[in-house]
Amino acid sequence: MTAYFRHSWLLFFSGPLICGMTLLGGAWPWIGLVVPMTVMLAGDRLLPEDVRDRKYRYPGILDALMFAQLGWTFIAATLLCWTFAPGDVLSIGAIAEHQIGLKVLVAHEQRSALSMLGVVLSVSLLTSANYFVAHELIHRRSRLAVAVGNWLLAFVGDTQFSIAHLYEHHKHVCTPDDPASARRGESLYAFALRSSYGQYIGAMKIEKARLAAQGLPAWHPANRFLRGQAMTVAIVCMMAWAFGLWAALAYAMSMAWAKLLYEAVNYIQHYGLVRVPGSAVEPRHSWDCTAMMSSAFMFNLTRHADHHARADIPFWELCTEPLSPRHTRGYFATIMLALLPSFWFRHMKEQLAFWDQHFASAGERSLVSGTKHGYD
């Protein structure tokens, strides 16, 4: 049973905690931000490495854990908008106070800018999880899974991911043709801009080409890129209609922050690794990670080398790759480091030098030898 519980952090811990703290208001939202982050960082640090392969008799439970994220996303988004709305819209506060007995109305009345910032940051932390849950689901081939994945992405305003990730990232990973592979010497912030822009343009072009192959115009209801944008616009308009413009703006801000957090994940997964275009994708083209908490929380996204080698299997069958480079810290600590570019470059200098020497093929070595390493 614990094998199932290990992937239930979002459903039973982060989701209820962050939504609850958002509802309470005042200083509580900051607890919703700090506690999950501390648990993740400490868990990665203190728990043993996770290299075990597990067998699951009821994988449907694991799917249900992922689908549940859509519920928490909806609740968290609604509560965020409620925080920013003038007055107690939809009587959410009154219901909480009179039906559940939580004293929230006074805090809602007297909310400060700092408290509202805490709400945006903690809700973004929760919704940034949408990316890696959706990532797993859009790789699936069941209509339900893909639809839930797309709605999860629509809530963070990034439905293009389901197109660009499959048809661009997996094909071109670690080559200049993939906007979502971080280059050497590129800071997280520069990468986030280039990657976001590149993925949007890429997804648009891919859909256009697909429709052209079917003899359809780009402006067609079958265009998945446009349909995805419509889903996001619908969500934001609903929020604006129900909670007012400020609420919708705050929600858009939280989307942007969640996007940055996920771009940080993209950033560390392939940072600085290169591949000769057209050659096979090998385990050495991804940074693996064996940190326990990151793996459990992120549905084995950490077993990334195997994911790229066998992208058609569900997350619980992924293994750690002995022949891939590794981030020795957990994902969360690695992301923290990536937020500080000068520390990041210094840390990665050694790692990449090791990769060049021991992992890279002759062709890849010549690709990196000509270029400036960025950390010199």
Added chain:
Amino acid sequence: MIRIWKKPSSFTIEIAEIGQSLESNDKETLLQTALGAGIEFPHMCRVGSCGQCKSRLLLGRTRNLVDLSYVLGADEIREGYILPCQAIPLSDCVLSNPKAVPFPEFNFSDDEGA
């Protein structure tokens, strides 16, 4: 839901160039079947985007898990080309891919250099 009690149907998959018959079911893709049988089947991304596994379906029917026009042209689709990494068999199939290589049979006889 009924799926749970339904036994997966079993199909025979043949790769024309190799001639070997493989057992498959309606749960796995043609690529998974071929790789599972030890055949070195050309492939790379396994998400239906790189086109490395592109093969021609000579006989049989498949269910395609992705829209093939992401990778294949209209002519190719008409000629029966599919992406085995995204194809679930619906019947016995014969597949053609000149680049597929059978599982190496180790030959310890003396003509190793040949």
